[in-house]
Amino acid sequence: MDPASNAASTNERKKNATQGVHNVQLSINILPKIRVAGVARLVALTLASSGFGTSVWAQNPPEIQPKLTPVAVVDMEHILDNHPTFTAQMESMKAEFQQTMKDFEERRKKLSESVQQLNSQLNSDSPEFKQREEAIVSQESKLRLDAKNKQEEFDERQARLMYDTYNQIVNGVSIAAQYYKFDLVVRYNRKQSTQMNPKKPQSVLYGADREVIYFNKDNDLTDVVIGLLKRDIPAAPAATAQGGAPAVAPAPGTPAGKTPLLANPPTGPNRK
Numbered sequence: 001m002d003p004a005s006n007a008a009s010t011n012e013r014k015k016n017a018t019q020g021v022h023n024v025q026l027s028i029n030i031l032p033k034i035r036v037a038g039v040a041r042l043v044a045l046t047l048a049s050s051g052f053g054t055s056v057w058a059q060n061p062p063e064i065q066p067k068l069t070p071v072a073v074v075d076m077e078h079i080l081d082n083h084p085t086f087t088a089q090m091e092s093m094k095a096e097f098q099q100t101m102k103d104f105e106e107r108r109k110k111l112s113e114s115v116q117q118l119n120s121q122l123n124s125d126s127p128e129f130k131q132r133e134e135a136i137v138s139q140e141s142k143l144r145l146d147a148k149n150k151q152e153e154f155d156e157r158q159a160r161l162m163y164d165t166y167n168q169i170v171n172g173v174s175i176a177a178q179y180y181k182f183d184l185v186v187r188y189n190r191k192q193s194t195q196m197n198p199k200k201p202q203s204v205l206y207g208a209d210r211e212v213i214y215f216n217k218d219n220d221l222t223d224v225v226i227g228l229l230k231r232d233i234p235a236a237p238a239a240t241a242q243g244g245a246p247a248v249a250p251a252p253g254t255p256a257g258k259t260p261l262l263a264n265p266p267t268g269p270n271r272k
Contacts, residue, residue, distance in 0.1 A: 192209070
């Protein structure tokens with residue numbers, strides 16, 4: 001190829017390449033313009049709609065009010081201490097348990113005396129010694145088993161008493177909360193705030209760990225629930241139920257025609 005043809009071919013290639021670059025630049029430049037134009041129309045439409053919505057909102061503002069949750073508090077420990085039957089039943093069970101343990105101790109002492117008599121009266125190699133020794137060992141094993149079973153029985157009865165009493169209290173709290181239109185009831189302990197003493201560091205740590213920091217005293221249902229329990233649960237009888245277990249009163253209810261707080265009205269305004 002002659003130099004003139006070679007130069008013409010080179011110029012043609014440069015021209016095509018330059019045109020391709022221009023085409024690419026044109027595509028790149030066009031796309032943003034199209035997008036910007038579309039975004040501009042979208043923004044304009046949005047602003048127009050927003051202006052219309054704002055105008056309507058200003059003319060007819062929605063009546064949206066934050067929903068408040070009425071909250072009450074109860075001192076569960078104080079209610080338990082003032083329960084009409086729990087303390088008496090627990091004391092009765094405790095006395096019965098102590099008497100049972102005293103009987104076991106008497107049986108243990110008798111076995112110990114039998115061992116001493118056996119060692120002092122008979123030769124350890126004699127057949128009678130071994131026979132009486134086996135009898136004493138058998139009695140001791142039975143004593144241990146009886147004591148273990150009795151302990152488990154008392155533990156179960158104590159748990160049942162606590163379970164039933166707790167359900168009575170929860171039922172009373174539910175009745176009072178529904179009557180006074182409380183949606184939530186949380187527990188607190190008045191001792192945590194009333195018995196703090198800087199001279200007793202442990203009391204300060206205990207008080208500072210309380211979960212309820214502040215509440216309206218009119219929203220304290222503690223005395224209300226105690227009044228409910230005393231109204232609806234008979235006092236603990238002197239005699240115990242069959243088998244030595246204290247009789248557990250039924251959970252409190254709301255008899256027809258009675259308000260839940262008949263015996264102990266609240267200190268605050270009636271929310272009903």
